[in-house]
Amino acid sequence: MINSSIQCIRLTQFSLTMALHNPLNILEISRVAPFPNSPESASDFSFPLTFYDTFWLNFPPVERLFFYQLTDSTLLHFNSVIIPKLKHSLSLALLHYLPLAGKLTWPPHATKPIVSYSSDDAVTVLVAESHADFNRLSNDDIIESPELRHLIPQLLTSDDKASSMALQITLFPNQGFCIGITTHHAIVDGSTAITFMKSWANLCTKLDKQDASLLPELTPPLIGW
Template identity: 70%
Template sequence: MASNDPEVKIIEISRVCPFINSPQSPTFFSIPLTFFDALWLKFPPVESLFFYQLTDSTRLNFNSEILPKLKHSLSLTLLHYHPLAGKLTWHPHADVPIISYSPNDAVSLLVAESNLDFNRLSGDDIRESPESRHLIPELLSSDESASTMALQITLFPNQGFCIGMSMHHAVVDGVAAIAFKKAWAYLCRQLGNQHPSLLPELTPFSDRTVVKDPTGLCKKCLKNWLDFKVSDDSELNQRSLKILEDLVVIQNSVRATFKLSGEDIKKLKEKILFKLQQKKPTKHFHLSTFVVTYAYILVCLVKSKSVEGNKKFSLLFLVDYRNRLVPPLPANYFGNCVLTRFATLEASIFMDEDGVAIISEKISNMIREIDEKGIHEAVEENLESWGNMEGEEIFSIAGSNRTKFYEIDYGWGKPKKIEIISIDRTGAISMTESGDGNGVEIGTVLSRNEMEIFKSVFVSGLQDA
């Protein structure tokens, strides 16, 4: 945390509650978790950094204008997103954990100042991964309860500021998290209006009763966590809500961002399609930007590892089920509504001369098969997959090339850089649209040696495309 770094100084510790002078101000409420939520009960939080370059961000300007606007608009946003001001609890006699809120609950907000190099931290080049952690607040959790969100706003005098967000994964998925961020930014821009209000598409639908569970999937997901052991000799607290600190530990890790331009992606699609049509000329292939980007990065990652060809790797991506349920959920449903799709393959497949094409076809087929399974079968498959992948290296995706992260403008311009920080805990790869609107950005956290090899493979592969 920032308080342990002499170059990041905490200057204020505060709590922000939903705006109290409003008929919409919440009093007491509780929301039970659904099976979609329970799947992520102890998973590391969703952590992100939004860097805003602003040379006018002096201490005076920051304290008199920027910070007050961010705080007030946050308070207004929490009127709509009040679960994020609450906490997660699991009462002794309750079957399912709940998100609860009472009038004394609030979001923890740290305000910090840093003399670190803003441009380096918000850049793409290889840098020490732990540095970014000083800009992210800790999401508190214990056996009895867990915070649902924590925030940190860090000023880099005369350079800019960044907003660090840590959000409980059992409370939000990526779609819900980005909706909150867009709503907060929208209301911050509207503060000059007398009665700022949210757009309908940014107003959350929080009724969890619309997720039906006649077969007891939620209890099965919770049992999966109750049976989970970090190690063979670990002590189990059957109802502990303590979040797992890390799923993956990478020693001496470094972080970097790589970009595929629109032209790069076009060339990759053409090359992949040519190779696939040579082998299966009558088949139709769905090669989206997501498919070819993920396949290319997977091949680069496996080639960066010093492994035998029979070493197994698992690829995994999330699927939004909002419009796949019967009846479908509203697009603005606030909560988790994602399941995983996964496959396990040997390293030799990734390292094949046509590895990118082979993996692209595999991912394309996995996407096409999504709607062939009912929701019960899909959840059971998710529970089984996590057990079967134990001991295997997993390459998952955090974010999406369709999130439009770079549209999140609080009134001082669009972000210079977006970082999904939690990939250093989960081993995932981050994916967002490119900041310049031309292509895709990929975030990676690897050991320094693997990162150097990955960079070389990534660049040379595009030259051959």
């Protein structure tokens, strides 16, 4: 059973057109936090961006899509089995990648922007359903970006802070599902983002086992990357 590290706000289902010809049915918006009550749980921390990292401050976020074919993925199975497993393993993975659950801020007293994490931070996860053509969107053909826009989550931003990462999990009934990940370019490089996804997938396969530890090659360096 998913514990309090996942705060769920279930919405009345409604249709939202994110891009032409791609209606998206929003099922749920959740906040998934690093798994609590663990010896590895960290307290609040912050660290400044390096000089090289500040170069990416004004660049747009990095957006990636991962498609998983699953022809027996009904809405019931998706909501009752797949989503709980993905959320729980995400919570476990974030325990090793705490900056991804944090945010980027620039306090008045700081000379450079800082990445910070506090115990109330979490990753926003949007869960949705799409009736677009899964095979067309996931194949190797060149596709116009507006056709994929409805699968990509938006980072939460304000005048004084920006989230590190946002996730969207979209079901294509009886076809498969897609995980969209958006990361702030100043916080997460390509290598870290890919290693995080591999770590998430690795932990997801271990949920039914007693040992849910992360493989050494997938364990990131100390906080601060």
